[in-house]
Amino acid sequence: MRMKELVSKVLFVDLIKGLSVTFKSMVSHAVTEQYPKERSKIYERFRGEPRMAVDENGKTKCIACNLCAMNCPVGCITVEAERDPETKKRVLTRYVFDMQRCLFCGFCEEICPVNCIQLTTDYEMSQYDRKDFVLELNELEKGMEKIKYKK
Amino acid sequence: MEFLLVVVVKIVIILAFISLGVAYLTYLERKVIGHMQVRLGPMRVGWHGLLQPIADGLKLVIKEDIIPTQSDKLMFILAPVICFLHAFLVYTFIPFDGPKGFWGYGGYISDVNVGLLFIVAIASVGVVGIILGGWASNSKYPLLGSLRSVAQLVSYEVAMGLAIMGPILLAGSLSMVDIVKAQEKMGVWFFVPQIVAFIIYFICGVAETNRAPFDLPEAESELVGGYHTEYSGFRFALYFLAEYANMITVSAIAATVFLGGWLMPFPSILGPYLSFIPGFVWFALKVFFFLFVYLWIRATFPRYRFDQLMAIGWKILLPLAIANLLVTSFIILYLKM
Numbered sequence: 127m128r129m130k131e132l133v134s135k136v137l138f139v140d141l142i143k144g145l146s147v148t149f150k151s152m153v154s155h156a157v158t159e160q161y162p163k164e165r166s167k168i169y170e171r172f173r174g175e176p177r178m179a180v181d182e183n184g185k186t187k188c189i190a191c192n193l194c195a196m197n198c199p200v201g202c203i204t205v206e207a208e209r210d211p212e213t214k215k216r217v218l219t220r221y222v223f224d225m226q227r228c229l230f231c232g233f234c235e236e237i238c239p240v241n242c243i244q245l246t247t248d249y250e251m252s253q254y255d256r257k258d259f260v261l262e263l264n265e266l267e268k269g270m271e272k273i274k275y276k277k
Numbered sequence: 278m279e280f281l282l283v284v285v286v287k288i289v290i291i292l293a294f295i296s297l298g299v300a301y302l303t304y305l306e307r308k309v310i311g312h313m314q315v316r317l318g319p320m321r322v323g324w325h326g327l328l329q330p331i332a333d334g335l336k337l338v339i340k341e342d343i344i345p346t347q348s349d350k351l352m353f354i355l356a357p358v359i360c361f362l363h364a365f366l367v368y369t370f371i372p373f374d375g376p377k378g379f380w381g382y383g384g385y386i387s388d389v390n391v392g393l394l395f396i397v398a399i400a401s402v403g404v405v406g407i408i409l410g411g412w413a414s415n416s417k418y419p420l421l422g423s424l425r426s427v428a429q430l431v432s433y434e435v436a437m438g439l440a441i442m443g444p445i446l447l448a449g450s451l452s453m454v455d456i457v458k459a460q461e462k463m464g465v466w467f468f469v470p471q472i473v474a475f476i477i478y479f480i481c482g483v484a485e486t487n488r489a490p491f492d493l494p495e496a497e498s499e500l501v502g503g504y505h506t507e508y509s510g511f512r513f514a515l516y517f518l519a520e521y522a523n524m525i526t527v528s529a530i531a532a533t534v535f536l537g538g539w540l541m542p543f544p545s546i547l548g549p550y551l552s553f554i555p556g557f558v559w560f561a562l563k564v565f566f567f568l569f570v571y572l573w574i575r576a577t578f579p580r581y582r583f584d585q586l587m588a589i590g591w592k593i594l595l596p597l598a599i600a601n602l603l604v605t606s607f608i609i610l611y612l613k614m
Contacts, residue, residue, distance in 0.1 A: 141577075141578070144577045144578065145573060145574070145577050147577070148313045148573060148576050148577045149313075149573065151312075151313055151314070151315050152309070152312045152313045153312075154315060155315075156311075156312065156315055156316050156317045157315050157316070158315070158316040158317060160317070160320060
């Protein structure tokens with residue numbers, strides 16, 4: 127047994143085995159993705175940047191029910207509303223979505239009775255300033271202003 | 278006058294070629310190791326990242342030059358220059374092509390009759406640059422790194438020197454050109470009769486240039502960066518260039534002494550078809566092969582422990598080299614009698 131070990135050490139058997147492993151992986155295809163150039167496939171149910179839907183008149187679909195804010199596990203949604211004295215309905219006055227805290231669980235989307243808040247498949251949401259992550263209603267409707275990567 | 282002009286032109290060409298080679302060796306390293314780790318390596322700067330070394334070099338040159346306040350300023354400035362100078366000086370004696378090469382001007386700057394001895398001597402002066410740099414930084418990691426480096430270089434130089442004695446005995450000369458000519462005359466490259474010396478030389482060469490798996494002097498995980506931790510900008514670039522130039526030197530010596538330098542493989546079979554290829558192309562191919570093996574080894578093996586390193590050097594390689602030397606000399610003596 128010891129003789130066998132010695133022979134394999136002298137002939138670098140283990141070392142050659144290791145070298146062959148690395149050589150094989152060198153001639154195989156790379157598994158990495160060249161990110162800004164190529165992107166991996168995003169599935170339909172991906173939970174990305176939130177958007178607020180509008181109706182055909184361009185008005186928000188939100189009925190200020192406050193369910194999204196109540197359901198949010200991190201409390202990143204603030205809904206402010208007041209009652210319209212004529213129709214006796216709650217009208218949205220302010221809607222704030224704090225992207226810094228959002229964990230993209232999708233509970234707001236699930237609970238929304240009018241399908242107003244939705245999570246899109248966009249995932250490139252980096253900004254230079256922290257205050258740019260706090261989105262108001264108009265920003266949520268047309269989507270965040272994005273910083274485009276320039277080569 | 279013409280002689281001087283030829284030499285100057287040769288120096289300029291070789292210096293430019295080696296500098297570019299060193300720069301692109303870093304690119305090759307990143308690419309080869311990247312592919313071995315199933316990724317692509319540099320891809321963004323130029324086509325397939327081909328301009329990456331130039332961008333890196335430019336960055337190093339325009340970086341701020343920091344000299345630590347507690348350092349020995351003169352030595353701190355001098356050390357990388359010593360390292361760099363001796364790494365590049367060696368190329369004077371390396372035959373890139375035969376005496377008829379480079380279109381009749383001779384494929385080397387000078388052919389000294391003690392060429393190999395000179396190369397080994399000059400290469401070991403580079404150690405001074407390393408220990409001075411580590412000491413002058415006046416910081417603990419560089420000092421530890423330089424101590425390790427010097428211990429390693431000194432112990433592996435012995436085995437390395439004894440290993441190249443074998444081919445010298447076979448060739449009967451210390452001149453690099455004569456060694457290659459002896460291989461041509463013998464009809465077989467020296468790595469066949471001197472396979473033990475060849476393996477010892479290559480292992481020692483890896484250790485000499487502080488490459489993985491013997492990269493203890495610059496073990497990132499233990500010593501930050503080794504002897505050049507405190508260096509930045511252009512001075513760091515000098516160390517970096519010296520290290521990679523040393524890699525090319527060791528590969529070039531291996532190619533010359535063991536793989537027949539500028540000679541063509543199987544001249545009796547391939548001779549009629551490939552004789553139009555100049556000798557320096559064969560030489561470059563051989564050097565490239567060694568460099569590739571260097572990178573391949575780095576991508577494969579983990580680092581040795583320091584006591585293992587010393588044990589390999591003194592207990593295995595040195596006795597083997599001495600035994601190889603004795604056996605070779607006895608065989609030569611027997612054949613002569």
